[in-house]
Amino acid sequence: MTSGDVEYEALIFGKYLLKKTPNTKAIKLYVDAIENINDVTMHSVKSIQFVCEHPKLLRLVDSGLAIIEPESELRRRLYMMFSILESSSEYHTYFLPRKRSSFYVLVIGITGISAVVRAVVGVIIVRVAIK
Amino acid sequence: MKIHDILIVGSGCSAAMSAQTLIDNDASVFMLDAGVTGKDYRTIIPDKDFIDLRKTEDNQHEYLVGKRLEGVQWGAMGKGAQLTPPRHYMTDRVDQYEAIQSKDFSPVESLGYGGLGIGWGVQCWEYSDADIDAVGLNKVQMRAAYKVVSERIGVSATNDDAARYSLGSLDNFQSSPRMDKIHRRIHMAYLKHKNAIESRGFFMGRTPLALITEEKDGRKAYQYKDMDYYSDNDRSAWRPWMTIDALKKRKNFTYQSGYFVESFIEKKDYIEVNTISMKDDSRLIFYCKKLILATGALSTGRIVLRSQGDQHDTLPILCNPYTYVPCLHPYNFGKDAENKKMGFAQLSLFLDENFNDTNISIASTYSYQSLMLFRIILQMPFNFVDARTIMRYLASGLVIMGIHHPDSFDSNNTIRLIKDKNSPTGDKLKINYSLNNVTKKINDAREKKFVRIMRKMNVFAIKRINPGYGSSIHYAGTVPFSHSPEKLHLNPDGRLHGTKSIFVADSSGFNYLPSRGLTFSLMANAHLVAERVLKNE
Numbered sequence: 043m044t045s046g047d048v049e050y051e052a053l054i055f056g057k058y059l060l061k062k063t064p065n066t067k068a069i070k071l072y073v074d075a076i077e078n079i080n081d082v083t084m085h086s087v088k089s090i091q092f093v094c095e096h097p098k099l100l101r102l103v104d105s106g107l108a109i110i111e112p113e114s115e116l117r118r119r120l121y122m123m124f125s126i127l128e129s130s131s132e133y134h135t136y137f138l139p140r141k142r143s144s145f146y147v148l149v150i151g152i153t154g155i156s157a158v159v160r161a162v163v164g165v166i167i168v169r170v171a172i173k
Numbered sequence: 174m175k176i177h178d179i180l181i182v183g184s185g186c187s188a189a190m191s192a193q194t195l196i197d198n199d200a201s202v203f204m205l206d207a208g209v210t211g212k213d214y215r216t217i218i219p220d221k222d223f224i225d226l227r228k229t230e231d232n233q234h235e236y237l238v239g240k241r242l243e244g245v246q247w248g249a250m251g252k253g254a255q256l257t258p259p260r261h262y263m264t265d266r267v268d269q270y271e272a273i274q275s276k277d278f279s280p281v282e283s284l285g286y287g288g289l290g291i292g293w294g295v296q297c298w299e300y301s302d303a304d305i306d307a308v309g310l311n312k313v314q315m316r317a318a319y320k321v322v323s324e325r326i327g328v329s330a331t332n333d334d335a336a337r338y339s340l341g342s343l344d345n346f347q348s349s350p351r352m353d354k355i356h357r358r359i360h361m362a363y364l365k366h367k368n369a370i371e372s373r374g375f376f377m378g379r380t381p382l383a384l385i386t387e388e389k390d391g392r393k394a395y396q397y398k399d400m401d402y403y404s405d406n407d408r409s410a411w412r413p414w415m416t417i418d419a420l421k422k423r424k425n426f427t428y429q430s431g432y433f434v435e436s437f438i439e440k441k442d443y444i445e446v447n448t449i450s451m452k453d454d455s456r457l458i459f460y461c462k463k464l465i466l467a468t469g470a471l472s473t474g475r476i477v478l479r480s481q482g483d484q485h486d487t488l489p490i491l492c493n494p495y496t497y498v499p500c501l502h503p504y505n506f507g508k509d510a511e512n513k514k515m516g517f518a519q520l521s522l523f524l525d526e527n528f529n530d531t532n533i534s535i536a537s538t539y540s541y542q543s544l545m546l547f548r549i550i551l552q553m554p555f556n557f558v559d560a561r562t563i564m565r566y567l568a569s570g571l572v573i574m575g576i577h578h579p580d581s582f583d584s585n586n587t588i589r590l591i592k593d594k595n596s597p598t599g600d601k602l603k604i605n606y607s608l609n610n611v612t613k614k615i616n617d618a619r620e621k622k623f624v625r626i627m628r629k630m631n632v633f634a635i636k637r638i639n640p641g642y643g644s645s646i647h648y649a650g651t652v653p654f655s656h657s658p659e660k661l662h663l664n665p666d667g668r669l670h671g672t673k674s675i676f677v678a679d680s681s682g683f684n685y686l687p688s689r690g691l692t693f694s695l696m697a698n699a700h701l702v703a704e705r706v707l708k709n710e
Contacts, residue, residue, distance in 0.1 A: 074241070102556075105555065121547065121550075129238045137565065153563055
């Protein structure tokens with residue numbers, strides 16, 4: 043993989059996690075971190091290539107892998123990006139607890155239910171399109 | 174050749190306490206240590222509370238996750254997985270010099286300046302009389318020694334319902350730090366249902382901590398910055414290096430780092446201490462009249478085996494079984510992040526099934542805020558975006574309960590040295606450790622009781638997580654106390670049987686490991702051992 047590929051990957055992952063383009067510092071930190079990984083197999087990057095080609099399916103694939111292969115390379119890289127973004131002052135509002143009304147429980151409930159649905163669809167995508 | 178009067182090996186909690194006792198009595202002390210130090214984070218971690226820092230600091234990733242993301246653990250929990258980047262040096266170079274072979278046991282050891290005390294949770298429990306007897310120590314002497322240690326390091330505590338389990342006869346302590354909102358709620362619920370809870374053998378109280386709430390010896394009173402796992406900037410929580418830094422200013426104390434102690438040979442008039450230079454793996458011998466080993470139970474076991482054992486000798490090992498339980502307290506869901514908070518244990522719950530303070534288990538509770546979402550997000554079977562949405566709401570209600578159980582000798586749990594040509598010492602430690610089915614069942618049943626009783630205090634367990642054998646970082650019993658002069662055993666005064674002037678000041682001698690964390694007790698014992706070294710002519 044070239045550094046350009048990894049930068050593109052960082053961009054996709056950042057956009058997925060934040061719903062906006064991550065800053066250049068986060069992208070650079072991610073690229074540097076990926077350079078230190080030396081145990082990647084061809085099989086493990088298959089899912090990464092797939093989501094880079096189909097970024098709109100990333101949430102579903104992530105959901106599916108969270109169930110059937112939580113320690114996959116894709117999840118590992120998303121996790122790395124997650125930790126980089128979390129430790130960035132610019133994105134603190136995305137991660138720190140914030141006061142919310144009790145009705146927010148409904149949002150949590152809906153999020154939970156939709157997460158389950160996404161997981162079911164995601165498992166199918168992973169099984170059919172990636173494996 | 175220079176022969177030192179007293180040579181202490183190590184710089185952890187027990188080494189620091191022995192050294193201070195000796196120095197205060199005008200003895201001449203030479204401390205020999207691996208002394209690995211890390212990058213100095215004091216200059217890059219700002220003097221701010223955790224929330225303020227998260228909102229404003231551009232370079233926070235350097236100490237929150239590490240420049241190379243070394244604070245981000247992936248896959249199976251490895252050694253020191255729970256350490257934050259500023260504490261990572263605690264385990265640096267350990268794999269090189271203290272190699273391990275074990276199927277199930279994964280210990281955390283340290284060659285750092287300050288030893289395992291670098292990452293200690295600062296809980297200060299006095300052992301009960303029954304515990305002290307079972308460990309093989311002297312009750313009267315230990316009670317007096319606890320007071321000495323408390324005076325030196327500064328302990329905060331509360332004389333509450335659980336004081337008889339936690340404080341023993343300790344009376345020289347400062348007041349406990351204030352609890353955060355969630356712990357105040359838990360404690361209120363406990364007080365409300367106290368009779369019902371206590372009738373089931375549970376007793377709750379504040380956790381005694383080596384954390385000062387009033388200024389002491391130039392150390393600041395605790396500031397509630399919630400940076401406890403990252404920074405020692407205010408020096409409110411005691412660490413061994415603080416004592417050793419102070420001792421370095423005394424004329425009769427010398428500190429030498431960079432040497433890994435391999436073995437010793439006691440001659441007629443002196444002791445040879447064989448070391449490996451950590452710079453180039455060359456051998457160097459130091460000489461002393463009296464030797465104190467304070468390197469921790471596993472390292473001391475290695476040194477004693479190399480010095481006195483033969484190829485087939487094995488030593489026993491004790492380790493507190495440990496389970497942690499992420500829990501939710503619904504009252505705090507959807508609440509703002511708190512600026513003033515504490516990362517150390519705030520409440521402790523004792524399970525004394527027989528109401529006689531023997532063989533008890535302990536759960537301590539922590540708020541989660543400063544450990545960041547990425548450390549828990551993997552526990553959720555959801556995609557990262559949905560998991561973040563949910564956890565941001567639940568995180569302020571997250572409580573971590575850490576449960577420790579006692580451990581007794583089991584003939585199957587042993588350590589021994591085997592050859593390893595890749596190690597600078599030429600050996601590695603083979604550890605066999607597992608719990609028998611009876612103990613597993615007892616511990617499992619107790620953990621379920623903890624989970625059930627916490628529900629009464631509106632704390633609901635998500636799941637029990639067993640991080641594996643060795644994860645408690647509480648090790649002992651490798652060179653047990655024995656009144657009869659057996660090989661590879663300690664006299665109860667701390668002297669190694671078969672020697673005149675070689676002492677052990679860490680937990681190696683303990684014949685039993687109570688669930689109460691051992692650090693305060695091993696420091697008290699180290700003080701007593703140092704006193705005996707002074708008397709030993």
